[in-house]
Amino acid sequence: MSEKKRILVVDDEPDFCAIVQGNLEKEGFEVEVAYDGIEGLEKVKANPPDAIVLDVMMPEKDGYAVCKELKGDPKYRDIPVLMLTAVASHVTSTRYSHYDGMSMEADDYLAKPASAEQITESIKWLLDMK
Numbered sequence: 001m002s003e004k005k006r007i008l009v010v011d012d013e014p015d016f017c018a019i020v021q022g023n024l025e026k027e028g029f030e031v032e033v034a035y036d037g038i039e040g041l042e043k044v045k046a047n048p049p050d051a052i053v054l055d056v057m058m059p060e061k062d063g064y065a066v067c068k069e070l071k072g073d074p075k076y077r078d079i080p081v082l083m084l085t086a087v088a089s090h091v092t093s094t095r096y097s098h099y100d101g102m103s104m105e106a107d108d109y110l111a112k113p114a115s116a117e118q119i120t121e122s123i124k125w126l127l128d129m130k
Contacts, residue, residue: 004030005127006047010040010066011055011084020053023116024123037061041069044076051123054106056085071105080126082119086112
């Protein structure tokens with residue numbers, strides 16, 4: 001039997017994390033959760049996951065900064081990153097933009113509200129498990 005794939009979910013919304021975690025665990029993944037970018041980076045460096053679900057808007061260090069740091073490090077650049085954001089492409093009043101997400105080195109990108117099922121399907125695709 002193959003070893004379970006580990007997924008790190010990094011999002012500052014505990015309820016959202018719990019839903020995504022439950023759905024991924026039902027699909028046979030091992031899931032770890034971090035509630036901000038700094039904690040997420042610490043967990044990646046302590047025990048690199050097979051894939052990361054990463055929210056954009058978080059306290060301390062946002063998802064763009066986390067993704068840039070990971071993709072810039074040879075030790076972690078090959079870990080697939082699925083970025084999630086509630087930022088709409090027409091919103092210009094924040095420092096976040098849809099363009100930033102699309103130009104980031106993330107491996108996939110979903111706009112919130114993404115369902116737990118959409119996230120699971122994207123993770124499976126990123127891990128080439130379909």
